[in-house]
Amino acid sequence: MEVRVDPVVTAGLFAQLARDLHQQEGGKIAERVQQFALDLFGCSQVNLFEITAARGLASEPAQAALASRDVVVVPDTLTEDRWPVWAEATAKAGLRSALILPLFGDRSELGILELSSVHPYQFEAADVLTALALAGHASLAMQASRLEATLHQAIASHQLSGQATGMLMERYGIDAGQAFAVLRRYSQDNNIKLRDVSRQLLDTGQLPGGKNTSVA
Known part of the structure; x- marks a missing residue:
């Protein structure tokens, strides 16, 4: 079932998220963002994939999101023809729609935020805008965490x-x-x-x- 949150409530939730992420250690950022997205969007699955020197991204939609620096929307994996192999595998896993958002720092790719649902056409235009805001918060937190780790090193x-x-x-x-x-x-x-x-x-x-x- 879709969950629509009042804009005022959403603003409050994002304010709390910003405070939480500021206090989180690096390893906990993905966990906090994932839980926030699950609660806010009512989607079925949320993944945050971090890019490191030893780990790139194999998913074609993820690569497309990073290349375009923009969100990739998959309304229905059963009719998705841009990445047929990925779409078929995702549909077989029971996921019918997805939002895939790139995460960027000032000068580098940080990762991918992927929201998926068992329902086709789960994500509306308003959800895309909200997800972009979430991606922005996640990017800032991840970049700050990396800078802190670099400073400690x-x-x-x-x-x-x-x-x-x-x-x-x-x-x-x-x-x-x-x-x-x-x-x-x-x-x-x-x-x-x-x-x-x-x-x-x-x-x-x-x-x-x-x-x-x-x-x-």
Whole structure:
């Protein structure tokens, strides 16, 4: 059954969602968005697929949504002819209609939000607009989460290199610039990230190659 929510109520729900997403850790964002969409649209299934360096998107409608940077509407999978293989498989799974929305950050693709229903023609024009607003909230939350994770990694890497630099300074009586140059040289020569070189030095007292450290 379709669920239509009063616009004033919807605005309040989105305000609460924004507050919730601001407080969520990265792993919980998809879960919160999915539950919100299920409650708001009364659809049968909601998936949020995040794009990472190791994971792209195989679905043709998802690729089309990302390529066009716009929502893809599938009124009825039984009559959908743009992606016949996907449509047939989706219909066999019992899903008859779908909204597929791209999620973008400032400069990158973040993922796909996919709403599906067992009913054909489930999603009306108003639902598309509401779903676009939801996709916007999800995108902002995912981007903020990624930036926070990147910042934490940068801080951790800086701390490791600082400790490793200090170890080299003490061991060889060199200054900070010279010690950091040693770390950077070993990183480049061995094609290993600087934080991993620093971690190995701190853990084992040695730099990559299994030999004692050298400043030559």
